[in-house]
Amino acid sequence: MKTIVHYFTGSGNTGRAASRIGRRLGEAGHAVELRYVDTSSVPPREVPDLTVVAYPTYSWAAPSLVRRYAKKLPPGNGSRAAVFTTRGGSCDPGREGGFAGQGLEEMERILRRRGYDVTLTGDAGYPDTWVQAVNPPSGEEAEAILSRGDAAADAFAQALLEGRRSLYRCGAFHTAWSRTVAELFRGPGRRMMGKTFIADFRCTGCGVCARACPAFNITLEGAGGRPRWGLRCEDCCRCFNACPEKAVQTSPLLLLIHLASFIALTAVWVKSLGFFSSRPFLRKHRALAVLLTLKTAPATAIALFLFQLVALDGLLFRLTGKESLSMLFSWSYTRPFTRYRAPGYKLPLRK
């Protein structure tokens, strides 16, 4: 049986799990192809007997790049498919819990629309890699979580081999809130979080972060090769975890400035919604005022958001480059954090 496992991984957890699933299926006689996905990946034209899509849960959904990729998979014509996600549970006492949210169901729908017969969706808890919020586990704690995650990945492979039908459902309540947060994350959230990364004084300009980024989101600027984070960030945190100097930090000051600006610009946007209905002529033509408001509101929101992420960010990048201010901007609670890479998986690094 020909099987393709399409997977994306930020810091290696999903890569490790996908490799295990592939190996298990291979041992049982499947001809397995593992396909790593980044923003430049083009899906194959062939449709195998079994398609597996594996991704890490980011903000209770699949990363945007995985959703875009899955939507371009060739028509499934009723062939079998399965979806697998890894998650991390910083809030749980055992820290391996996590919550996949509505992401599995969302990916299941995408594949169904492409014509696949999705028979299995499942997840596994792995060490949390969201370094903007948590210090990833290390040592024995990480090993214990990893071995439980591996067991769940093996169980998923076993269920595939047995042809079991089981589809994860998180319920209407959890779907409602996790979908809302997921939409906010995939629009402004992940881009804004990407803008809070900064390279501190330890940066040597080696370029590993840029070569590792799956979204081609980091450029090296100036003679010293100072990393600059762009607008395409998936917030996978690989740059943070891959830097050999541990120089990448989350800057609380940048986070604060971006958050404050986001709130201020949202207030400006809300105020702008009343622009047409306050015009003397349109006061008498309410329906026209509402129509014009609805037509212009999305463009105004995008313009304001771009102002924040392009104009304000340009200014901040110049300021963070000034010697007198760089220490202030790069001070961070993330300095002592573990740089986590899933053992047994080599992160892809472009030449």
Ligand SMILES: Cc1cc2nc3c(=O)[nH]c(=O)nc-3n(C[C@H](O)[C@H](O)[C@H](O)COP(=O)(O)O)c2cc1C
């Ligand atoms: C930006 C971001 C958001 C995350 N959101 C969630 C989440 O909503 N629920 C969860 O259980 N884990 C969440 N995690 C944890 C990851 O899903 C988990 O660590 C995963 O195994 C990472 O896999 P990877 O190394 O393949 O990227 C998040 C991690 C990151 C980086």
Ligand code: SF4
């Ligand atoms: S990987 Fe680290 S040291 Fe190398 S350029 Fe990026 S931030 Fe600087």
Ligand code: SF4
């Ligand atoms: S910039 Fe960093 S966090 Fe964003 S996509 Fe690239 S590697 Fe991931």
